[in-house]
Amino acid sequence: MIAWLIALPVLVAAFAGTRRLLRRRDKAALRWVLAADAALFSGALALLLVALSGGAAQAHTATAAAQSSGSGSAALIGAAIAVAGASIGAAIAVAYTGAAAIAALSERPELFGRAMVIVGLAEGIAIYGLVVAIILIGKS
The missing domain is CATH 1.10.287 (Helix Hairpins)
Known part of the structure; x- marks a missing residue:
């Protein structure tokens, strides 16, 4: 640090x-x-x-710590991958659906509710990743 x-x-x-x-x-x-x-x-x-x-002393303490928390660290890595993947997927989905929603709203403003629902569904992907991460952290 x-x-x-x-x-x-x-x-x-x-x-x-x-x-x-x-x-x-x-x-x-x-x-x-x-x-x-x-x-x-x-x-x-x-x-x-x-x-x-770093030397052998740091390697020995890191090895001991890794052996004591074997499944815990795997669960944390899995949670990080779940959140990262879901966030990237949601970002890509919101980028495309948001651009399409704005294009549709410029032609027909009455489509606002439908367009926001589609963008909200795309954002839900990130929430699913967060739920999976919470479940994985709870099991560690």
Whole structure:
């Protein structure tokens, strides 16, 4: 958590600097952007190497924790997948049905009730994913 509190302002500053350089549209700006990208990539790679070389002590405690909560962690992963999949599916469904509903309402305003029912049914997919996640978490 502390690493994110330190890294987040650096990333925001790098992003703001990159946007400012891209507005200039010359070759020097492109070189600066590529240098900033290389620096961010090397920093991310260094952070990944530090995280992966945590040592045997962390691996032993993580293994012990995973063995003690075997089915609980599987249920949580399943709940996360259920919510994520249902939310993505609902987003796609609402995008298409919402666009079609707006198009239909522009021609015939009296279709408002029917259009909102269809969009609401598409949104119900996310609620089903949430119900499945609650059931899975309750079983862990």
